[in-house]
Amino acid sequence: MLARRNFLKASLAAGGGLLLTATLPTLAKAATLGHAGPDAVTLNAYVRIAPDGRVTITAKNPEVGQGIKIMLPMLIAEELDVAWADVQIEQADLDPRYPAQVAGGSTATPVNWLPLRQVGAAGRQMLIAAAAAEWGVPATTCTTAAGQVMHAASGRSLSYGALATKAATQPVPDLKTLTLKDPKSFTIIGKPTRNIEVPRIVTGQPMFGIDVSVPGMLYAVFQKCDAHGGRLVSSNVADIRKLPGVRAAFEVKGGTDLRGLLDGVAVVADSWWQANRARQQLQINWDEGDIAGQNSADFAATAVRMSKGRPETILRKDGDVNEAFGRAAHVVEATYHYPFLSHMDLEPQNCTASYADGKLEIWAPTQNPAPGSKLVSATLGIPESAIKVHMVRAGGGFGRRLSNDYMVEAAWISKVVGAPVKVLWTREDDMRHDFYRPAGTHFFKGGVDANGNLLALADHFVTFSQDGVIANSADMGPTEFPARMIEHLEFGASMIPLRAPTGPMRAPRSNGLGFAFQSFLDELAHAGGRDPVDFALNLLGKPRLLPDPPGPRAGPGFDTGRMAGVIRLVAEKSGWGREKLPAGTGMGLGYYFSHLGYFAEIVKATVNATGAITVDKVWVAGDIGRQIINPLNAENQAQGSALDGIGQALGQGLHLEGAKVVEGNFDTVLPLRMRQAPPVEVHFLVTDHPPTGLGEPALPPALPALTNAIFAATGKRIRSLPLKDHDLSTTA
Amino acid sequence: MKRMPLVAALFASLAIAPAAFAQPAPSPTAQGEYLARAGDCVACHSVPGGKAFAGGLKMGTPVGTITTTNITPDIETGIGIYTLQEFDRAVRSGVARDGHQLYPAMPYPSYAKLTDADVQALYEYFMRAVPPVHQVRQPNSIPVYLSPRWPLAVWNTLFTPSLGFSLDPERDQQWNRGAYLVTGLGHCGACHTPRGWAMQETALDSGNASFLSGANLDDWSAPSLRQNVATGLGAWSQADIVQFLKTGRNQHGSAFGSMRDVINNSTPYLNDEDLTAIAVYLKSLPASAQETAPAYDATTAAALLSGKAEAVGAALYAGNCQSCHRETGAAAPPFVPPLAGNPTVVDKDAASLINVVLNGSGPLVVKGKPDAYRMPQFREQLNDRQIADIVTFIRSGWGNRAAPVAAKEVGDLRKRTDPTSDKVVVLKMR
Amino acid sequence: MQYTIQVNGAPRPVDVDGETPLLWVLRDTLDLKGTKFGCGAAQCGACTVHMNGVPIRACQTPIASVGTAAITTIEAIGETKVGQNIQAAWIALDVPQCGYCQAGQIMSATALITRVPAPTDHDINEAMSGNVCRCATYTRIRAAIKQAADAGRA
Ligand code: FES
Ligand code: FES
DSSP states (O other): HHEEEEEEEEHHHHHHOOOOOHHHHHHHHHHHHOOOOOSEEETTEEEOOTTSSOOEEEEEEEOOOSSSHHHHHHHHHHTTTTGHHHHOOOOOOTTTTOOOOOOOOTOHHHHHHHHHHHHHHHHHHHHHHHHHHHHSOOGEEEEEETTTEEETTEEEEEEEEHHHHHHHSOOOOGGGGOOOOOGGGGGSSSSSSOOTTTTHHHHTTTGGGGGGGTTTTHHHHHHEEESTEEEEEEEHHHTTTTTTEEEEEEHHHHHHOTTTTSSEEEEEEHHHHHHHHTTTTEEEEEEHHHHHHHHOHHHHHHHHHHTTSSOOOEEEESHHHHHHHHHHHEEEEEEEEEEEEOOOOSSEEEEEEEEEEEEEEEEEOOOOOHHHHHHHHHHHHHGGGGGGEEEEEEEEOGGOOOSSSHHHHHHHHHHHHOOOOOEEHHHHHHHHSSSOOEEEEEEEEEEOOOTOOOEEEEEEEEEEETTTTEEEEEEOOTOOOOEEEEEEEEEEEEEEESOOOOOOOSSHHHHHHHHHHHHHHHHHHTTTTTOHHHHHHHHSSSSOEOOOOOOOOOOOOOOOHHHHHHHHHHHHHHHTTTTTOOTEOOOOOOEEEEETTOOOOOOOOOOTTTTTTTEEEEEEEEEESOSSSHHHHOOOOHHHHHHHHHHHHHHOOOEETTTOOOOOSTSSSOOOGGGOOEEEEEOOOSSSSSOOSSSSSSTTTTTHHHHHHHHHHHHHOOOOOGGGSSSSOOOO | TTTHHHHHHHHHHHHHOOGGGOOOSHHHHHHHHHHOOOTTTHHHHOOSSOOOOOOEEEEEEEEEEEEEOOOOOOOTTTSSOOOOHHHHIIIOOOOOOOOOBTTTTOOOHHHHHHOOOHHHHHHIIIIIIIIOOOOOOOOOOOOGGOOOOHHHHHHHHOOOOOOOOOOOOTHHHHHHHHHHHHHTTTHHHHHHHHOOOOOOBBBBSTTSSTTTSOOTTTTTTEEOOOOOTTSTTTOOHHHHHHHHHHHOOSSOOOOOOOOHHHHHHTGGSSHHHHHHHHHHHTTTSSSSOOOOOOOTTTHHHHHHHHHHOOOOTHHHHHTHHHHHTTTTOBBBTTBOOTTTTTTTHHSOHHHHHHHHHHOOOOOOOOTTOOOOOOOOOTTTSOOOHHHHHHHHHHHHHHOOOOOOOOOHHHHHHHHHOOOOSEEEEEOOOO | OOOEEEETEEEEEEOOOTTSBBHHHIISSSSOOOHHHHOOOSSSOOTTTEEEEEEEEEGGGGGGGGOEEEEGGGGGGGGSHHHHHHHHHEEEEEEESSSSHHHHHHHHHHHHHOSSSSSOOOHHHHHHSSSSSTTTTHHHHHHHHHHHHHHHHH
């Protein structure tokens, strides 16, 4: 148990800084909050049962497309033992009764797997106790199924609806004494379960943040300095007030924390279009501050310069790499680079806030409402107890909505104008004011022996710092694969100061590191004349669990056998090495362990004479433990993650110039489109390990699998992304 | 003020100052500002984000890059010590104060037509109303073997008529005013008149049929402003022309490319009388070629709607362009320009069309207000072949009859041009 | 300016500036929030509606250009047989993730099947590539279009 608690604590720290130590007691408390409502009976903070037997289960976490609004209630419903068809789901507000209301780090499954089933089981036990009392029989002689308590000996049964009121008065069971279902008898968990929101989605019902409507609501836009952190000097805001529909326009003096309220000009109007049109006529003098060197071209030059010296920090040093390179049969040196990326949630950032009489009500499509509430409280000077945050379905998250800058903007503007206000960003706002996936450059050197086995590897990682410390999500751990697989290895890092804010994006760190390391390993496999699958299996060696070094990020370790398992599976499913591919077509492998999930992917791609890339197919094999909670959604998430990686690799990358992001819309940063999207075949390897999350770990292997496939197809090694910047044509 | 008599004497010898052109100007500086707008001085003598008239814009020419000068009245780095006479010499003759010959990127061959009064008003404006900016000019990058400026004097004797504007007594005042604006300050010919072997405009007024007959400058093909029915303004009414100059758009098309600078800084600031005069003058220029007026052909739209259009580029058009320009090619003017019958689309030179597909169009800003609809860029999304196919489709659909475009032409343009920015740039006059 | 546009079969008077995109008239004036805003530049398809049955991007359609054309939005697409089949296939295959793009996807898909009752992969690529799904549910969108097409011909 202790190990598990540690691991939970660690995995959560990556996704939002939540702690399990606080989680279990709070859950236990939530389970005790039973009281009878007007018609439906509230069994605990998660479950309400109506007299007709319909069960309303609260979905406590923010829904951003990961399917959590279905999945968490499935856990409760399973152990409560109700028919899924009788379940209604209600989105929770931000509420201290619920722990870990966050969407990030693929943590929801490992964090909630046990506790939410316990919540359901506690409810079931209370219902049984109520029935047993009613019938005067021992509780142990009662069973349940599909919303009924049964007493087999007497043939009696009572519906949950009939029992709910009495059940709510039963003592709350000790969570430790609860027996949970044998997974073999699951009727909901593990069954393909449709998203109950789809009927509303396909008929266009209002349900997203951008759709929120509050009586008397005005619309606002907020112009910030595109040079991140620039300060407002002056503006023609007085002229803007005279424009059609404009109700208010004012300057905002914000702070210096890029995650909080920043300097800017707010324009509030009767319609969003009017607000935005008026904003386009703003003329603002900014103090952009020191923008020297804050250009992509300068970063590239600096990285090269840094690579010539020793790394500023040594992250890991095993054996003697130089000695090993000296006796290697082949030594390869290569530089890999991946660009800054924007999350590009399809729904641009927005938030609706209504301030009145010292109270604030907020409707936010956020992945992380609790810090948002704190930020608003601190910025506006309103106690958190006077702030109500409703979590609204978000049109994508991918890590962007872990920050709550849009929330504090809406709150501030509403307070100034004294009316409900919806702040909505343009696509350009969204792309130019993101918390970017940091770029990174890896100066690699690797050596293989005469048999083509990896002997030694060195990486000088040139990354970014912010205010003197490593930029958010720009770090690399000492256990980055293939660390621990070989005797001679050295990781070092140097940092370039960066002004643009960075942050976690789907599979943070891994989304860039996976590309760089897995491509370079492929390069080394080829240098030694080895098949990449063989090379990988050989590198992984015999199945063993490698514990993580102690520290705040220590997890359950790395299981080489599980990694090898998915590599074997994906090789088998894809027919790796079994067929002769036509000229211009190749297959590539990528494998990566992140967010507790083991994934291996193979991409088949074709490059024609003009250099056009066709991604023919992707095979995904994943090991996320013994239980896939909702296979229907799991497949969708894995396909989406793999395609997200393919899209990034093909067409996405941002440039900085003078501390500003140059790109602003989808004509310059290209999202994946239907014509580029290959079929994705997903296979899960069920192993006897705790269930883990899925939103992220299927992404990192897709990028190197694609670039390695392009190498196989063309002999051209892709060492930087995106692919659209490479000329792969073979005709003049 | 002390200089006035001298200047007056000078002007007397230079040109007539038609009484018809005496504008009811409130003040010399206001009149000068108006003329500076008409001449679009700010477009070349400023950089986006920089101070107005402080120069610094790099202008590519076939012989190298010219950096425009600081024309604020700063004593050291600008024109603060220019007398009216020296100012006049620079504007109308292209000779700087120190006697060096200016490069003809400065349209002094056109400005030679300015009246004395207008030169003086401009002088008053620049000296009194423009704030001095201390900004040292960047050197030009003309190769040494080309840089001695003396050949320019030769250029001048060859190509710059020494006379100013002369009234055409056969025409009315309105026409003459239009001619004065178009051939003089407006320097429309700088882009719209073909240039000859030495980069000279082949004609400087309506006396020659090549005048404003369309040209290519900096990879933008400026269409003919003559009455050609397909590739010129033959189908445009006088009101269409006025609307275009005032707002950058009308039922026939929208301004983009280098014309954007003109709309963003110049013509919307002119009064209706002057814009009408320009339109009257342009409508008087006979067609330079016999053309058949485009007849709209509905089969293109029908084919696109069927989802089975087979013409080269049709599927690409449907996927990338149709959602704005519509299957009819009629789009939503004046907000989104039509492609059917649009002179720029059927221009013999497809450069502008290719350029705008590759690089998109930056915002048109009419008196500080940017337009609501913007052409995105496609250079990242489509390859040369695809863009060539789309452009070919557009040039031959809906009754348009223009030659196909080769992928190489797109590739060459791609290398030479940069994408436009979506950022709104307002070049401030002060 | 006063305009009366035909939306989902009914005349809807609106008083807005002529340059206003149809998207914002639908969403904010007429409170039809199903049509979404993603890019404002005809690059994502989230705002797709039908104009006389043809899919257009509402964000790039000035209200002044709409005239009397019949506008159909996601809220009414289920009134056609093809629209119903599409919606049913979307539900059956559990297509959406975040769901934000799906209104636009459905509008494009409905127009496609109405025109081409048995679309090939190529037809789907051409008709659907203007609609971005950031969650990348393309595999299921493709399958759902085929399922709806089959249902329409059954
Ligand atoms: S919002 Fe209209 S296409 Fe993206
Ligand atoms: S389902 Fe999220 S954008 Fe398509």
